Amino acid sequence: MLNQGKKxxxxxxxxxxxxxxxxxxxxxxxxxxxxxxxxxxxxxPEVFKGTxxxxxxxxxxxxxxxxxxxDVHHKWCFDDLIxxxxxxxxxxxxxxxxxxxxxxxxxxxxxxxxxxxxxxxxDGTLLRENLANEDTLKIIHDxxxxxxxxxxxxxxxxxxxxxxxxxxxxxxxxxRDQLTYNFRFNHPLLLSEGESPYQYENFMAxxxxxxxxxxxxxxxxxxxxxxxxxxxxxxxxxxxxFFGIPATQKRIRHQGVTVWIYNSQGSAKSVYFNENLIVLxxxxxx
Numbered sequence: 350m351l352n353q354g355k356k357x358x359x360x361x362x363x364x365x366x367x368x369x370x371x372x373x374x375x376x377x378x379x380x381x382x383x384x385x386x387x388x389x390x391x392x393x394p395e396v397f398k399g400t401x402x403x404x405x406x407x408x409x410x411x412x413x414x415x416x417x418x419x420d421v422h423h424k425w426c427f428d429d430l431i432x433x434x435x436x437x438x439x440x441x442x443x444x445x446x447x448x449x450x451x452x453x454x455x456x457x458x459x460x461x462x463x464x465x466x467x468x469x470x471x472d473g474t475l476l477r478e479n480l481a482n483e484d485t486l487k488i489i490h491d492x493x494x495x496x497x498x499x500x501x502x503x504x505x506x507x508x509x510x511x512x513x514x515x516x517x518x519x520x521x522x523x524x525r526d527q528l529t530y531n532f533r534f535n536h537p538l539l540l541s542e543g544e545s546p547y548q549y550e551n552f553m554a555x556x557x558x559x560x561x562x563x564x565x566x567x568x569x570x571x572x573x574x575x576x577x578x579x580x581x582x583x584x585x586x587x588x589x590x591f592f593g594i595p596a597t598q599k600r601i602r603h604q605g606v607t608v609w610i611y612n613s614q615g616s617a618k619s620v621y622f623n624e625n626l627i628v629l630x631x632x633x634x635x
Contacts, residue, residue, distance in 0.1 A: 354428035357473025362431045373411040375404045383475045390481040391625040394450045412445025431469040461491035466623045484537040485627035503592040504538035507555035508548040529618045536622045560585035577609040594633050601632045
């Protein structure tokens, strides 16, 4: 039964990514999705419900980005879950305005490259729900809605700066012995992946140094084989600068997903973060 679920989910995932998301074959949607299917993603204010609701999402996506494509570079099919890590590309030249939390966005003519995660509940027969995340900061930067160059530059500088300028969090992150020597990490604040355990420690020290009184909650999790994945939320007090954004002393709320990948010896060889940075930075900048 377990293997049958995995086998069925592998077939469903191929149809979902290749035919529906990349091919815009909306006639495939009723064949692979439950009638009560739910789709959520931070860049859209709506919760898309049912097969008809998801048809609207796919039609709107391709209407705004006619050449949109998801390149799924990592995918795991479990008996009850499909977990996909992808790079999304497209050009904003379509006639249909892009739906955003701040309202419709007409075509900008700009291209985007973003990272995303699909967390799809499935049972080998039908897809039941997709709790997706994508790089909300990068898409508005690429589309020219907001220039995020400053925070990207500060994030890149953090890969080394914690060694020169110790933070209050520097001594709290002791993970180097749990990571492979050629460890890689992907975070939406970094335009290029981090390339070592040292860079990971420096970046994380800088990230968490901005916050105090952190309350973290794991809302969904999956650990099987080489993967340890979890969806999370946290609340914290913003008491120090966050990659150049001055402290606001506000209580902020944040959401994201993390996917760790391990080798056969149990050491982490890579990790992928995806966070709803637009909402996080919006709380700091408002």
